[in-house]
Amino acid sequence: MSEAEQVPASAPEAAAAVLDALNATDSNGTEALNATAKFVATPEGTALAYGSLVFMALLPIFFGALRSVNCSKSKNAADMPETITSRDAARFPIIASCTLFGLYLFFKVFSQEYINLLLSVYFFVLGILALSHTMSPLMSRIFPASFPNKQYQLLFTQGSGESKEEIVNYEFDTKNLVCLLISSVVGVWYLLKKHWIANNLFGLAFALNGVELLHLNNVSTGCILLGGLFVYDVFWVFGTNVMVTVAKSFEAPIKLVFPQDLLEKGLEASNFAMLGLGDIVIPGIFIALLLRFDVSLKKNSRTYFYSSFLAYIFGLGLTIFVMHTFKHAQPALLYLVPACVGFPVIVALFKGELTEMFRYEESSPEEAGAKEDSSESEKKDQ
Numbered sequence: 001m002s003e004a005e006q007v008p009a010s011a012p013e014a015a016a017a018v019l020d021a022l023n024a025t026d027s028n029g030t031e032a033l034n035a036t037a038k039f040v041a042t043p044e045g046t047a048l049a050y051g052s053l054v055f056m057a058l059l060p061i062f063f064g065a066l067r068s069v070n071c072s073k074s075k076n077a078a079d080m081p082e083t084i085t086s087r088d089a090a091r092f093p094i095i096a097s098c099t100l101f102g103l104y105l106f107f108k109v110f111s112q113e114y115i116n117l118l119l120s121v122y123f124f125v126l127g128i129l130a131l132s133h134t135m136s137p138l139m140s141r142i143f144p145a146s147f148p149n150k151q152y153q154l155l156f157t158q159g160s161g162e163s164k165e166e167i168v169n170y171e172f173d174t175k176n177l178v179c180l181l182i183s184s185v186v187g188v189w190y191l192l193k194k195h196w197i198a199n200n201l202f203g204l205a206f207a208l209n210g211v212e213l214l215h216l217n218n219v220s221t222g223c224i225l226l227g228g229l230f231v232y233d234v235f236w237v238f239g240t241n242v243m244v245t246v247a248k249s250f251e252a253p254i255k256l257v258f259p260q261d262l263l264e265k266g267l268e269a270s271n272f273a274m275l276g277l278g279d280i281v282i283p284g285i286f287i288a289l290l291l292r293f294d295v296s297l298k299k300n301s302r303t304y305f306y307s308s309f310l311a312y313i314f315g316l317g318l319t320i321f322v323m324h325t326f327k328h329a330q331p332a333l334l335y336l337v338p339a340c341v342g343f344p345v346i347v348a349l350f351k352g353e354l355t356e357m358f359r360y361e362e363s364s365p366e367e368a369g370a371k372e373d374s375s376e377s378e379k380k381d382q
Contacts, residue, residue, distance in 0.1 A: 041260035041271065049260040049273040050320050056256050057280045057316060058309075060204055064211025065288035065305065067137075069295055071212050081215040083362070084285075089216070089225035093232040104242045107249040116251040120194075123252045124187050127202035131183040132176065134205040139175045149174045190253065196272065202253035203277055210281035211288050217362050219293070222286040226337045229282055233331035244329075256280075279332040283312055283340045290344055293360050297353075304357070307347045308340050315339035 041049070071081050084092075106115055143149070156168040190198035216222045236243040254277045259269030291305035315336035323330045348354040 042263070045260040045263050046273075046324075048262060049258040052258040053256055053273060053275045054313070054316055054320075056200065056204060056258075057207075057275060058313070060207035060211055060280060061284040061287055061312065062309065064208040064284055065291045067208070067212040068215065068288040069292055071215075081213050083215050083217050084221060084225065085217055086221045086224055089221045090228065092225055093228035096229070096232055097236070100236060100246060101242060103246050103250065107246065112249050116249075119250070119252045120191060123202065123254070124191050127190065127205065127253055128180065128183040128187040130205040130209045131186060131201060132179040134208050135179040135182065136176055139179050143175055143178075147175070152177075194251070195267075196257050196259065196269075197267070199253045200256055200258075203256045206254060207256075207277050207280045207284065210277070211284035214281070214285045215292075215362060216285055216289045218360060219289065219358050222289055223341060226282065226286060226333070226341060229278070230333050230337040233278075233333040237329065237331040275332070279316075279336065282333065283315075283336045286340055287312060289362070292362060293357060296360060297356075303347060303351070304344045308344045311339040311343035312336060314343075 151173050154168060154170040158165045158167050186198055186201050189195060190202060255274045257272040257274045259272050261269040261271045287305065287308045290308050291302065294302045294305050316332065318335045319330050319332045345354065348357045
C-alpha cells in the first residue's frame with residue numbers, strides 16, 4: 001500500500017486471466033513514498049482517500065465471497081471457478097516473482113511507452129469482460145420481466161462426427177449484451193483518458209471476479225498461499241528496489257486509487273493514494289473459503305467469515321497506521337496475512353472446531369458433478 005506523488009494522466013473472462021493480472025498486482029500497491037514530493041495532503045484529504053480505499057477494498061471481498069458460494073454450485077461453464085490446489089499455492093510466489101522480475105527487465109530494456117500501450121490494450125479487453133461479468137447479476141434484477149431477453153450461443157468446434165470436440169461453448173443473452181455495451185463505454189473512457197474512476201471500476205471488477213472465481217480447495221492450501229506471498233511481498237518491498245521500479249513504470253487498472261487532493265481539485269485531482277489488487281484478492285479468496293466452510297457446517301452461522309472479514313479491516317488499518325508512522329510504503333500482506341489467518345484459527349480453537357476446519361475439503365466442479373451423478377444413479381438403482 002502506498003502514496004504516490006502523481007499518477008500520469010496519459011499514463012476476467014476466465015479465472016486464468018485474473019490469475020495473470022494478479023501476478024503483477026503487488027507491484028502497484030507498494031510504490032515508495034517520494035520524500036521530495038511537493039504536494040502535502042491535508043488531514044481531511046488523507047482521511048478521505050484512505051477511508052475510501054478501505055471501503056472499496058471491502059466491497060469485492062464481501063460480494064465476491066457471497067457470489068463464490070453460488071459459483072461453487074454452478075453448472076454453467078462460464079461461471080465455474082478455478083480451483084487452487086496446494087501445489088498451485090506453493091508455486092504461485094515463484095511465478096509471481098518471475099513475472100515481477102521479468103517486468104522489471106522489460107522496463108529496463110524496452111521503451112516504457114510502448115510496453116504500457118500493449119498493457120493498456122490487454123487490460124482494456126480483460127476489463128470489459130470482467131466488468132460485464134460483474135454487472136450481469138445486477139442487470140438481471142434491474143430489467144423488467146417483460147424485457148425481450150433472447151438467448152444466444154457462441155459455439156466453436158473442432159473435427160467432425162464422433163471426433164468433434166468443443167473449443168468454445170459460451171451461452172449468453174440480451175442482458176449480457178447490454179452489460180457488454182456499458183462495459184465497453186467504460187473501457188474506451190479508460191483507454192482514452194486513464195481517468196481514476198474508470199481505473200477503479202475495472203479494478204473493482206477484477207478483484208470481485210478474482211474472489212468469486214478463484215477457489216482454494218482447503219484451509220491448508222490457503223495457509224500455504226498466504227504464507228508464500230507474505231514472504232514474497234516482504235522480500236520484494238524491503239529487500240530490493242524491483243517492486244518500486246515496476247510500480248513507478250507500470251500503468252494498468254490492477255490497483256485502486258483515490259486522490260488525496262479531491263477536496264481541492266475535484267475530479268481532476270492527480271495526487272493519489274493506492275492499494276494493489278493483490279492485497280485485496282489474495283486475502284479475499286481465503287475469506288471466501290471460510291464463508292463456504294461456514295455454509296458447509298449448516299449451522300446458520302457465518303462466524304468464520306465475519307471474524308476473517310473484521311481481521312482484514314484490522315490488518316489494512318494497521319498497514320495505513322504503520323505507513324504514516326514510519327513514512328515508508330508497507331507490504332500490506334505483512335499485516336493482512338497474520339490477521340486473516342490468526343483470527344479465524346483463534347475462533348476455531350475457542351469453538352473446538354480447528355480439526356474440522358482443516359479437514360474441510362472443497363471439491364472441484366468436475367468432482368462435485370461426478371458425485372451428484374453417482375448419487376442420482378444410486379437413487380435410481382434403489
